[in-house]
Every structure is written in C-alpha cells, then in structure tokens.
Amino acid sequence: MRHGSIPGARGRVRPLSLLGDPVLREPCRDVTDFGPELADLVEDLFATMYAAPGVGLAANQIGVPLRVFVYDCPDDEDVRHVGHVVNPRLVAADGVVLRGPEGCLSLPGLEAGTERYDHAVVEGRTVTGEPVTVHGTGFFARCLQHECDHVEGRLYVDHLTGWRRRRSARQITRAPWHRASAGQL
Template sequence: MTIKPLIILPDPLLRQVSKPVETIDEDVKRLADDMLETMYDAPGIGLAAIQIGVPRRLLVIDVAREGEEKQPQVFINPEIVTSSDERSVYEEGCLSIPDYYAEVERPAKVKVKFLDRDGKQQEVDADGLLATCLQHEMDHLNGVLFIDHISRLKRDMVVKKFTKAAKTKAI
C-alpha cells in the first residue's frame, strides 16, 4: 500500500466530475487500499479517489472512533437512493482543504447503493456521522466541495486564502 499525495484547493481537479468504475480488478482494489492508507495517514475519516488525483467514482470511509478497531469501508459507484427530510448539522473539514472547518447542514439519513470491493451490489442505511461523511465524499465525486454548502462570503475567503497559499508555494 502506498500513501498518495493529496490534491489541495484551489486545484481545478477537485471540481472535476468523476467517471464510473467499469471493472473491479486488482488495480481498483489496490487504489482502494492506497486510499485507505492515505486517509489513515492524513488522518481523516473519508477520502474520494479524486482527492488523490484519480477521477473515478470510488470512496473510502472509516468512522470508527479513536481507540475503536478500524472499520474500513469501500464504496464503488455509490448513489443516494433516498434521503430524509430531517436535517442535521455537523462541523465538517476536508483533507483537500486542510485546517478549515465549517458547519454544514445535510439530510440526517441517506440510503446509499454501491458496489463493494468484491463487486457485490450493497445498500446501506446511514445516519449520524456516516450519513454526513457519505454525502461529503459523494459530493467530491461530482466536483462539489463542502465549502459550496456555506455562505458565498465565507467560501470566497477560503478559496482566496488557499489560492494565495498555492501561489506562495509555487514561488
């Protein structure tokens, strides 16, 4: 397994819509393993393939609490089947927008269908942190960032800050 470099805002790749995974082969399984390794190293609780520069509809999540045994989950070509009218607010962060957090309101519960690591069709009813994390990572697959769910003023300030930091780094 290899830890991959993370794509950081304002990289335009983060706005790209990811393509479906056509075949679940050893390369896809290796990608999922690398993503888990990268996510744990960061550390984070979710990672979409686009965040390591691979525009494929694949994400990994582990919402186990600190001290609990790891519970890695792989979601290939995930789709939200239903979402609740009930809403919940979580303070979200993103490995592609380091050290920035904001409260985001999303549906409290979602039902997601996806293929697992072995290519089997699965469905999960998620609530709480898992529901939020799934929606956050699935947004990445569509080129959407969590800052798109906050006020335009706050979003513009974050983008400006990261754009400036990227320019400084490039010098």
C-alpha cells in the same frame, strides 16, 4: 482486499489534491474494471485517509477521477463504520437537516457549519463488483453525503451560503496551501 485484512495495510500514501486542482471539480467516471488495480486503489485510499487523518476519502482527492470512496467513520452512537463504495449513488438523504462542523482533507485546516441530512443511503459496488448498500445516520450520514459530493465534483463549501460562505472564502485565501489558481469556492 483479503477478507480480515486491515484496510490500507498494503496501500501507499498518496499526495492529496487540494482546492484549485481541477480533478476535484469534475464529476468522476464510473469504474468498469473490477480487477487488481481497483483493489490497489482502495488500499491506497485507506492508507492515505489514515495518514491524513480523516474519516473518508474519495479517489479524486488523490488525483484519480473514478467513482470510488472509502470511510472509517463513527455514527452518533459511536458505532464504527469501515468500508468502501465503488460507483456510489446517493439514493436517499432525508430525516432532519442538521448544521454541524464539516471539514475536508482537500481544504486542510478549515471547517464550517454545513447543513446535511441526518440519514443517508448509498448504493454501489464492492471492490469485487458485488452490490452493496450502506445506511448511515448522524455523523456517518454526513460522511456519506460528503463523499458522494466528491465523486460528483462538489465540495462541502458549495453548500455554504451567506456569511459562512464569505468567511470560508477569506479563510481559503489565507490558507498556507492556497495557490493563486485556487481560492474560488
């Protein structure tokens, strides 16, 4: 990505992987090649996220099992955070646990009150291989934890318990995108 360019402007919108696609449930592989294919993937992730629209998107959500995600997400003070992380590691999730509405582009139209910490720190690399550390608070911390879950093969519904989990399971079976092979939380 060129410095100063609009993320996703050169990317192509790719189809989203939906719940039931095995790529969403497998831990993703580390990126080892920081070349033009990775830059193209990041551009495609931004283009797809903006088209969806969403505030974050992991590579496995477009069928690519690599540890990469992008984000364009506000925090609770309405400060906009835009970027990407390659080979992300959630190194801190702490502070106050808050339950807030959470959805996912791979489970379109659904959301549930999900508990997340209000502070998160993610370490990884940029598309060119430079080290990067991203700090998030509030809604942006939720986004970072959500995307780190994706690269580990987890979804927000995995954090649900009790009636919230049962309600989400019912909503999934009724969703128009639900496939016979999907549906299991």
